Amino acid sequence: MPPAHSNTAARAFLWAGLPLIAVLAALSLFVGVSSLSPAALWAEGMSGRSAQILFAARLPRTLALMLAGAGMAMAGLVMQILVRNRFVEPSTVGTTEAAGLGILLVMLFVPDLPVFARMLVAAVFGLAGTALFLAVLRAVPLRSTLMVPLIGILLSGVIGAVSTFIAYRYDFLQSLTAWMQGDFSIILRGRYEMLWLALAMLVALYFAADRFTVAGLGKELATSLGLNHRAVVWLGLGLVALISAAVVATVGNIPFLGLVVPNIVSLMVGDNTRRSLPLVVMGGAGMVLACDIVGRVVIRPYEIPIGTTMGVIGSAVFLFLLLRGRNRVA
Structure with missing residues (x-):
């Protein structure tokens, strides 16, 4: 897609998406x-009482949804740029597990x-997990782009297994499972403010x-x-480590x-970081808002954790991208 057309498309998607984000936020x-x-x-x-x-x-909760969604989508964009592979993001390379x-x-x-x-301890562990992933990539001969996400998923599984073993050993397994599920029902005033860090990272990026x-x-x-x-x-x-x-x-x-949001944006407007960044941020916030609303409505008055709906x-999108990539290689 030529740059001029890409810029026009980016502006069009941005102006079309902003009202949708506003509607989703109001529904939330x-x-x-x-x-x-x-x-x-x-x-x-x-x-x-209503106030x-x-x-x-x-x-x-709504602010936390938007900040977390924008932050994780932005982190995925950065990971894909650094690794030069469209099939990676923090949860598939061991960053979030670490x-x-x-x-x-x-x-x-x-x-x-x-x-x-x-959070700082978690950031240090996340950075170490990402660095380990990059070290493994340098040591393993890559004959296909699909090897990169597979290595990341294997590494994530190993780190997750270590966490599970430690949690089981200290009778903490149920708490670990609940903690890593991804759930915004626990968000109250005073318990989400760390997520404003995503806004600072957006400015830096x-x-x-x-x-x-x-x-x-x-x-x-x-x-x-x-x-x-x-x-x-x-x-x-x-x-990436701080946001994760x-x-x-x-x-x-x-x-x-x-993984999902940067790939969709790349298909629409190309790979220029400055042009795609606003759409990635908006897409991440919108997707998390939509998934959370669905989780609150489907089995109301109970909730489906956003980790389940987003998973x-x-x-499904990840599988589609893998098959699409394989067909292109073939």
């Missing part, structure tokens, strides 16, 4: 077990550690977008163009989101 505010409506808010005023539900639970292992160890051995310190685009061309070409490729890679890995840690520490794992949708 008024869908749930507790009865809440604009009429009730108007009748009861800002000191009534308390809105500001203590519904608004924080972050979860870090949080598990903190909860077992330093349970009184502040929430922000837990926007200013470094052109550098990431050049880094995606490969180490040799990027270096020949005067880019410090190693610095950009470590910046990207740090960004903040999301895992707050709501748990949201699988496949960082079903994301795995």
Whole structure:
């Protein structure tokens, strides 16, 4: 797709998507077990029960959904640029599993550690898990692009097995399963603010977008163009680790989101990071909002965790992309 057409398409999708995001956010505010409506808010005023539900639970949950979705989609975009493979994202290369292992160890051995310190520990473990994945990629001969996600899934399985063994050994398995499920029902005012970190990471990525685009061309070409490729890679890995840690520490794992959204955006507008970034952020927020609303409605008054709904949708899209990639290789 020519650049001019790509820019036009990006603007068109952006302006079409913003009203949809606004509608989904409004639905998220008024869908749930507790009865809440604009009429009730108007009748009861800002000191009534409806206003308390809105500001203590519904608004924080909606903001958390949008921030987590935008952050994980952005992290997936960065991972795909750095690895130069469209089939990777934090939950398929061991990043979120390693972050979860870090949080598990903190909860077992330093349970009184502040929430922000837990996130930093999770970020260090997530960064280590991502670095391990990249080291394995360098050591294994890759005859197909499909080998990259397969290696990542195997590594994620190994790290997940280590977490499961430790949790089983210390009778913490049920808590680990519930923690990593991905659930926004626990979000209240005062329990989601770490996710604003995703907004800071978005600003950093926007200013470094052109550098990431050049880094995606490969180490040799990027270096020949005067880019410090190693610095950009470590910046990207740090960004992915911090976002993944903040999301895992707050709501748990949201699988496949960082895989699905960047691929859909790439099919629409191409691979330029600066052009695709707003659409990736908007798409991530919109998909998480939609999946959460579905989970709240399908078996109401109970909820389906977003890890389940996103896992079903994301795995189906992931399989489609794998088969599409195989057909292109063939």
